Amino acid sequence: MSYIEIRNIFKIFGPDPQSALELAKGGADKDEILAxxxxxxxxxDVSLSIEQGETFVVMxxxxxxxxxxxxxxxxxxxxxxxxxxxxxxxxxAMDIPTLNAFRRKRLGMVFQRFGLLPHRNVMDNVAxxxxxxxxxxxxxxxxxxxxxxxxxxxxxxxxxxxxxxxxMQQRVGLARALATDPEVLLMDEAFSALDPLIRSDMxxxxxxxxxxxxxxxxFITHDLDEALKIGDRIAILKxxxxxxxxxxxxxxxxxxxxxxxxxxxxxxxxxxxxxxxxMEPITSGESQAAREDWPSIAANARLADILPVALANGTSMTxxxxxxxxxxTLSPQQIVDALVx
Amino acid sequence: xxxxxxxVPLGKWVNQFVDWLVVNYGAAFEAFADSLLTVLVALEQVxxxxxxWVVLIAIAAIAWHASKNWKLVIGLVVAMFAIxxxxxxxxxxxxxxxxxxxxxxxxxxxxPVGIAMAMSNRLxxxxxxxxxxxxxxxxxxxxxxxxxxxxxxxxxxxxxxVIYAAPPVMRLTDLGIRLVDQEVLEASRSFGASRKxxxxxxxxxxxxxxxxxxxxxxxxxxxxxxxIASMIGARGLGEQVLMGIQRLDVGAGMEAGVAIVLLAVVFxxxxxxxxxxxxxxxxxxxx
Numbered sequence: 241m242s243y244i245e246i247r248n249i250f251k252i253f254g255p256d257p258q259s260a261l262e263l264a265k266g267g268a269d270k271d272e273i274l275a276x277x278x279x280x281x282x283x284x285d286v287s288l289s290i291e292q293g294e295t296f297v298v299m300x301x302x303x304x305x306x307x308x309x310x311x312x313x314x315x316x317x318x319x320x321x322x323x324x325x326x327x328x329x330x331x332x333a334m335d336i337p338t339l340n341a342f343r344r345k346r347l348g349m350v351f352q353r354f355g356l357l358p359h360r361n362v363m364d365n366v367a368x369x370x371x372x373x374x375x376x377x378x379x380x381x382x383x384x385x386x387x388x389x390x391x392x393x394x395x396x397x398x399x400x401x402x403x404x405x406x407x408m409q410q411r412v413g414l415a416r417a418l419a420t421d422p423e424v425l426l427m428d429e430a431f432s433a434l435d436p437l438i439r440s441d442m443x444x445x446x447x448x449x450x451x452x453x454x455x456x457x458x459f460i461t462h463d464l465d466e467a468l469k470i471g472d473r474i475a476i477l478k479x480x481x482x483x484x485x486x487x488x489x490x491x492x493x494x495x496x497x498x499x500x501x502x503x504x505x506x507x508x509x510x511x512x513x514x515x516x517x518x519m520e521p522i523t524s525g526e527s528q529a530a531r532e533d534w535p536s537i538a539a540n541a542r543l544a545d546i547l548p549v550a551l552a553n554g555t556s557m558t559x560x561x562x563x564x565x566x567x568x569t570l571s572p573q574q575i576v577d578a579l580v581x
Numbered sequence: 582x583x584x585x586x587x588x589v590p591l592g593k594w595v596n597q598f599v600d601w602l603v604v605n606y607g608a609a610f611e612a613f614a615d616s617l618l619t620v621l622v623a624l625e626q627v628x629x630x631x632x633x634w635v636v637l638i639a640i641a642a643i644a645w646h647a648s649k650n651w652k653l654v655i656g657l658v659v660a661m662f663a664i665x666x667x668x669x670x671x672x673x674x675x676x677x678x679x680x681x682x683x684x685x686x687x688x689x690x691x692x693p694v695g696i697a698m699a700m701s702n703r704l705x706x707x708x709x710x711x712x713x714x715x716x717x718x719x720x721x722x723x724x725x726x727x728x729x730x731x732x733x734x735x736x737x738x739x740x741x742x743v744i745y746a747a748p749p750v751m752r753l754t755d756l757g758i759r760l761v762d763q764e765v766l767e768a769s770r771s772f773g774a775s776r777k778x779x780x781x782x783x784x785x786x787x788x789x790x791x792x793x794x795x796x797x798x799x800x801x802x803x804x805x806x807x808x809i810a811s812m813i814g815a816r817g818l819g820e821q822v823l824m825g826i827q828r829l830d831v832g833a834g835m836e837a838g839v840a841i842v843l844l845a846v847v848f849x850x851x852x853x854x855x856x857x858x859x860x861x862x863x864x865x866x867x868x
Contacts, residue, residue, distance in 0.1 A: 314771050343773030355768030359786045369772045420772070 695754025757788025
């Protein structure tokens with residue numbers, strides 16, 4: 241069993257969700273249920289398994305139910321039907337004090353519009369989670385200082401949120417979520433409100449942090465490029481239903497339906513695809529297929545990094561795994577085909 | 582003519598109810614009245630007993646604490662001084678004592694009620710029409726049951742004032758809490774804050790500018806009501822106005838009117854300065 245298990249979640253908004261639930265379980269879609277009962281279906285039979293230590297991205301347009309989904313993980317929203325468990329622990333069965341203890345110790349959340357406390361300075365915002373836990377001032381300020389420095393805001397401890405730029409405010413949001421050392425980081429469109437350049441910086445920063453911390457991250461976004469860049473795995477939601485779950489390359493190379501395909505059309509494939517997924521594999525019988533004078537490339541290299549090598553040599557290339565064994569070949573034509581799709 | 586058979590004897594019912602209250606709970610009302618009176622008399626003695634310049638210094642200090650603005654402090658001290666020059670210092674101190682007690686009581690009752698209204702939509706639906714009634718009912722009407730229950734004097738004056746003046750602080754506490762950014766609340770819940778931690782750590786501090794505006798309005802309304810309440814024996818500036826009317830002494834009535842306005846201006850400015858401070862508490866520390 242995976243670390244986070246979401247099973248058959250339905251969320252229906254309206255005065256009498258149970259009445260609409262039967263329709264939804266019977267297979268009626270969102271528009272039909274709205275027309276018949278006046279209830280809005282937020283999530284329709286969503287099941288997901290999220291592994292410990294992975295960055296799991298949920299992607300969807302507005303109204304797809306992605307923000308509703310992430311709020312089920314810390315029960316800011318309760319489902320109409322379904323199960324949510326962390327490490328085998330059923331969180332829907334928790335009473336309020338247990339739930340609060342669970343939120344304090346094991347979860348951190350980052351919000352789209354930051355959700356900072358406007359009446360507290362950077363230090364007190366970052367220390368907020370620890371303060372809620374009842375940690376002594378000295379101890380929590382030491383921990384907060386560490387994280388403020390880690391996100392590059394040293395010197396800003398006494399500033400208030402409205403004195404900071406959007407990017408800096410979200411660094412505070414990130415430091416606040418990390419200060420309690422949670423197992424799981426929930427990020428709800430965390431970078432969507434930022435300028436493109438700053439957004440890209442923050443994505444890099446998050447990936448750098450994650451390489452050290454190995455948290456379980458659930459990241460919500462409407463931006464497929466962002467999803468492909470930071471996600472180990474991606475789930476695509478449409479109208480409250482799960483359309484596809486897979487690694488970035490699977491999403492791009494094997495879109496489950498026209499909806500996903502439409503998304504992936506404008507993706508910069510050279511940044512997503514890796515040598516391994518488009519090469520011609522060498523089967524044990526034909527080890528001579530790769531020639532000595534061909535340049536070597538790593539199996540995990542992205543096409544964007546391989547292209548200069550291919551252009552400089554003009555020949556095919558040998559793809560080697562981490563142990564330096566030749567596992568495949570890649571010709572310029574294969575690269576072009578993969579890029580054009 | 583409207584048929585007399587259809588008359589509803591509302592007046593009779595109210596009379597019966599008040600009689601019933603007096604008969605059954607007279608002792609309790611008296612005990613409450615006594616304790617309120619003790620506080621009021623003590624405060625009045627302090628204000629009237631203190632030399633005038635001590636009161637002026639105290640008001641200057643409060644104004645400075647609220648605004649950090651010398652011009653405002655001087656303006657308010659001059660206004661208070663002017664009340665003295667009208668020969669109404671002692672009466673102004675009586676009015677001030679009544680107003681402080683009535684406002685404190687209104688705030689003490691109003692903020693918890695406002696918080697409860699923000700927490701419960703049902704309570705809010707019940708309270709809003711009651712608050713509307715409390716505010717639109719001619720203020721003289723409150724004087725009558727207050728008189729019946731407590732007799733002539735300062736205690737009924739204070740109670741009538743509280744009924745009239747408490748609604749703004751209730752409304753604005755409710756509004757202020759409801760206006761707190763939903764995402765900030767979600768953030769605080771997501772960190773596992775309990776309801777108490779959310780109320781005192783997030784909702785009340787962020788609602789403070791609105792609550793301060795409510796307290797300011799409540800103060801203003803209690804000044805105006807305290808004046809009306811002089812009709813049932815509360816002393817102070819209102820008494821002077823009433824005397825002006827009875828003796829057709831336009832000058833005396835005018836003097837008292839000016840003093841009331843000056844007193845109102847002083848407390849309005851102090852209240853507003855505190856309101857502004859609560860809105861931008863960190864700017865001052867920063868510059």
